[in-house]
Amino acid sequence: MTLTTPSLQRMREELQISEEFLGRYNRPGPRYTSYPTAPVWNDAFGPDDLESVHAEAQRAQTSISLYMHLPFCESLCLFCACNVIIQKDKRVAIPYLDVLKREIEQVARGVSRDRPVVQFHWGGGTPTYLTPQQLEDLFGFAREHFNFSPDAEIGIEIDPRVTTREHLETLRRLGFNRLSMGIQDFHPEVQAAINRIQPFELTRDLLLAARDLQFDSVNVDLIYGLPYQSPERFSHTVDQILELQPDRIALFSYAHVPWLKKQQGAFATHLPEGMQKFEIFRSGLMKFIEAGYLYIGMDHFAKPGDELAVSQQQRTLHRNFQGYTTKAGADLYGMGVTAISAFQNAYAQNHRDLPSWQKAVQDRGIATMRGYRLSDEDRLRRAVINRLLCHTVIVKDEISREFGVDFDQYFAAELGQLDGPREDGLVMLDDKEVRATWLGRIFIRNLAMIFDPYLEKQHLNAIPLFSKTL
């Protein structure tokens, strides 16, 4: 079974939505990098629980995905919702790296050498805040403690404003084969408003250097919905991106969460909202598709030969905390302040403030602050939600067989709730499958939310938990 792509004309027609329609669907909702989502996890889950989860993974001999969080940035981009620490004085990295190594040692103790690391990702913050020597030292340390598969996917997030050719040369020599570059928007007024001045030429030169050094894949991050953006202005940014021809594009919806990130309030009155935000997205989406990129879903585009695109066609695509991935079945071991780990049956998150993380690692090697053990029902619902987000279709028989349930009976209430979205053209229902339409793929979070029973309780919260779905 393959995904069918409608004609451009058909897409354009499906994307002609009304303000009333948008008002109904554009509401707060999770991005489902995990199910159950992080607000469901609890602090009764601690380091002992994580160690027993590590032992289970060791017995199951799963393959390994490693994530390292490097939180530092030199200056704050005002839109940023990531877990960052702004520090101009780079000496702060020295004690951080010492503690991180201690954590790596402890985690590696529970992992035998015959379990291959198939994926290694460095995120942040800005990992290239570190000097090339620091990158090399940390990478060497990790290599000594784990067994990397020869074809491991090794990726890093870089900010072109602080990344030099020397950084790239070092990374490539170490074996990094993927880069993800923050761009967001090239318009000078937008860049000034978000406190991120990043000229096109600087970004282009770094991308050319990456290509010269033969990184296998380069991704760029863009955001729609930033202050002072308009469809015309963003269209120009998209043209500039098309000149650069990245392998993948992440076109994120700006997550406005000022209750978590106060600095976002600075430009709150200049944000494009509602139909205007949708127009910005639509213009970007159509341009990327017309230029030959495939829409993977949930903000991601890839060139047709790219692994993500192939994996989606073959229905082997998965989703984890880094977004979409082709590495199914690997357990994710997260290290560093705030880092998240994700196992077949559990999630865990490290302490979010630096002193608590440091102290916990120094005291006992790992720094779990909270987490969650999945129930059988959670696993069933996670499979349903992941299928929708990755393959855009739920084949009822597959779920019934895998989990020993009758899909139609088990999800009778949810199928009933899908009637509205079906009438609105978001989903097609028959006795074999639940399939998102082209429009439904854009509002896929809304469809997934129907299968998430925790949301009802969370909606009772006075403080919103999630950004809006568009």
Ligand SMILES: C[S@@+](CC[C@H](N)C(=O)[O-])C[C@H]1O[C@@H](n2cnc3c(N)ncnc32)[C@H](O)[C@@H]1O
């Ligand atoms: C860790 S940063 C990328 C690396 C590097 N720090 C940089 O900015 O170039 C990850 C990405 O998250 C996205 N991001 C951050 N805050 C966001 C927000 N409020 N809404 C949507 N996307 C956001 C940005 O596209 C950013 O490039």
Ligand code: SF4
């Ligand atoms: S967008 Fe990147 S560089 Fe800017 S503050 Fe966030 S993590 Fe740091």
